[in-house]
Amino acid sequence: MFSDLAGLRADVKARLKPLLPGIRIEDALTPAVDTVVPVLYFEFTEISSSVQGAALDRQTVAPQMDAVLASAGSGDEDGADAQILNLVHALQRSDDIFWDTARKERLANGAIAWRVTLTLLSHIPIQTPTEE
Numbered sequence: 001m002f003s004d005l006a007g008l009r010a011d012v013k014a015r016l017k018p019l020l021p022g023i024r025i026e027d028a029l030t031p032a033v034d035t036v037v038p039v040l041y042f043e044f045t046e047i048s049s050s051v052q053g054a055a056l057d058r059q060t061v062a063p064q065m066d067a068v069l070a071s072a073g074s075g076d077e078d079g080a081d082a083q084i085l086n087l088v089h090a091l092q093r094s095d096d097i098f099w100d101t102a103r104k105e106r107l108a109n110g111a112i113a114w115r116v117t118l119t120l121l122s123h124i125p126i127q128t129p130t131e132e
Contacts (some may be wrong), residue, residue, distance in 0.1 A: 001060075001096045008063060009042045012097070012120070016040070017093045019090035023069070023083065024097040038083045041068045051098065051119060069117050074110030084114040096121045 002011055013025045025040045048062045049055060056062060069087055071080035084102055091099050102116040 002063075002120055003124065008042075008120065008122065009065070012042060012065070012067075012118070015094070016087075016090055017095075019093070020083075020086060023086075034131045038072050038079065039104075040087070041070070042066070043068065045117065048119075056121075059125060060121060062119050063122055064117055064119050067118055068113050069116075070107055070111045070113040074112075075112060077112045080104070080112035080114060084116070087114070088116070091118070117121070 002008055004011065017025055020040065023038045023040050026042070042067055043066045044063065045066055046064045048064065051062045060066050067087065069080065069083055070079070071083070088099065088102060091097055099116050100117040102114045107113050
């Protein structure tokens with residue numbers, strides 16, 4: 001479970017990097033550029049107090065971010081397809097990152113990309129005010 005909302009992107013990047021050799025991982029969604037290696041970007045989309053309709057406890061929230069996996073160069077559909085399989089298999093190894101569906105799209109630079117929404121569990125202890 002993730003405990004630092006501010007460092008969430010960096011935590012996900014650190015966790016996935018060893019599982020995805022050959023993919024450059026960026027902390028945030030930046031303008032797509034042509035690269036010689038596939039690139040994985042993250043973009044926060046929402047934060048929820050429930051997961052799959054089940055309410056979470058008061059100390060847990062479920063941030064969602066899109067992971068966008070872009071192919072190397074323009075139009076490398078086979079490469080993009082192979083890389084998304086590597087990504088979803090890496091995600092399956094985690095017990096606090098959930099995903100449902102990946103969708104294929106074409107970026108403005110012609111690169112093929114897969115977008116998958118990740119739901120993360122983040123637990124922050126609630127601090128009670130101290131009496132003076």
